[in-house]
Amino acid sequence: MTEMTTRAWLLTDAPQTRRQARLGAIYQGWLTFRANRLAMLGLAILLFLLFVAAFAPWLAPQNPFAQNLAERLKPPSAAHWLGTDALGRDILSRLIHGSRVTLFIVGTVALIAPVIGLFVGTVAGFAGGWVDQVLMRITDIFLAFPKLILALAFVAALGPGIGNAVLALAITSWPPYARLARAETLTIRHADYIAAARLQGAGPLRLLIGHVWPLCISSLIVRVALDMAGIILSAAGLGFLGLGAQPPMPEWGAMISDGRTYILDFWWVAAMPGMAIFIVSLAFNLLGDGLRDVLDPKGAKE
């Protein structure tokens, strides 16, 4: 099949099979997404980040943990592109290895929080009655909390560390997803196809997993993409306060905190990791906007 006919096959108005229709829809979405240049930029940055994280040991010019006190606090130069920190460690190498930490935190939170939210929201919406009341009341209580403060309190209770930071961020960020999933569930709960599935004998669990969840997912994905930047910033904030990843792990927020003491004389120590955080969260915001245009056309047109 040549390039042209593949395209025609994908874009046909009359798909022959279910698979063709599905692939065609994905392709249409891709075309819309591709037209958004900023979103493509975001995607490119994130792909680059993934690449860097995957090949960190090979890309990093030096060992991110190797201390060299003779070379401490050196400005950016040919030997150290982004300079060195207070222990003489190469900042670029630490940033490259830090991308793994960042991706780990964001990825884990983005996996846990929406799943909790999806579960709570769809069960509440589908069951209705007192189950709905109780679950939504709990959601409201969590929503009424200041998120960062709550995360701080959780980390305080569980002890600092990267795992607990992830847990605290996940615990504080699921409620909006629950709201969203519930709203979606309410609109499809009485749809004919659900009734049809029920008449065929599908139990509540099967209805929920097989017929309700798939329809909630696209709006959740958009929301997750838009929240990613916030998660990165919160995680960096926890790291900055010394509650996230512990030294010597090269976490970007903690690196800024290291550089804080030297900010007036050795600006690059704090400036470089901050740039990294900014670029990555900007990329997530751009990507999220683009995804929203594709997956959630209702919300796209302001």
Next chain:
Amino acid sequence: MTDTDMANTGGQGSLPPTKGGLPKAGRSRLRRRATSIGGLALSLALTLLGLLLVTFIIGRVMPIDPVLKVVGERATQVQYDAAYQAMGLDRPLWDQFLRYMGEVLRGDFGRSISTGHPVAEDLRRVFPATFELALLGTLIGVCVGVPLGVIAAARRGGWIDQIARVVALVGYSMPIFWLGLMGLLLFYGILGWVGGPGRQGIIFDGMVPTVTGMILIDSLLAGDWGAFRDAFSHIILPASLLGYFSLAYISRMTRSFMLEQLSAEYVTTARVKGLSERRVVWGHAFRNIMVPLITVIALSFGSLLEGSVLTEIVFSWPGIGQYITKALLAGDMNAVLGGTVLIGTCFVALNLLSDILYRVLDPRAK
């Protein structure tokens, strides 16, 4: 900003249209359900109960042994048991929770281990500093953000709209503590335009009698212009930073509210009547977004109270954020939970306030 996460200030994370779900999805559902102020009070009470429950659980599940904190590592078993009983830890959990609730309602958060003062007293001391900072930040956010949003909507696609877009996008992507450090470097370290970290210069420390705890106001009350100028030079940078993040959010929300109004038929009517564009935008459309805007501003203020945590660390600002963080690192749970309850209560109160304002100001809500 419960729904949104102005986490970093915090509310960054996502762009407003979806993140702005707050006036729509969340609150309006609540609003509809609670049809009277009485209903609101009930939901407020429930939320506060939840707040206390969560902080209580956090306080009990922590791995740090609170008894050891009091009696020290080398206490004998007898001393330990005595302290254990004195702290009520041998009682059933529900009993402990009821006591905890009673104490908090009486304004008693226990004693802070790190400062040695009662937590409530500490909070009274540090809260005004945070309040002052967040208030000024919100003021800046409103004064710049609202006109920016209105103009961006009125000249949709124009260069002001583009600028507003970039400003918001950068605001949602920037770690606030980092921006604070860079601001210190530039405006304090290099240019020397503003005062450094802290609330006052050393020579003015303790010079102004404390009335409200907000130095700007106290120094004005005392008529001390030198102290006022000094305090202002210290607060302006952190407040502008917070203001920037609040501006990013407020301008996006204002813009989308305005766009909604400007496409309404009454606006077309006004234009057909021959009103000037300025009258249409400010006299008609803007007047109609004022009510939802108040909600947004109240929420943004709440998020700045929270977001000031990171800013306060950067600027060594002796507010509640710094208090909580220090207590946290010292394992001083009473102080952490007291601060959490206070900020949580402010959040809930701001939500309630904006709900009530909505009811009072919007004739359709009756």
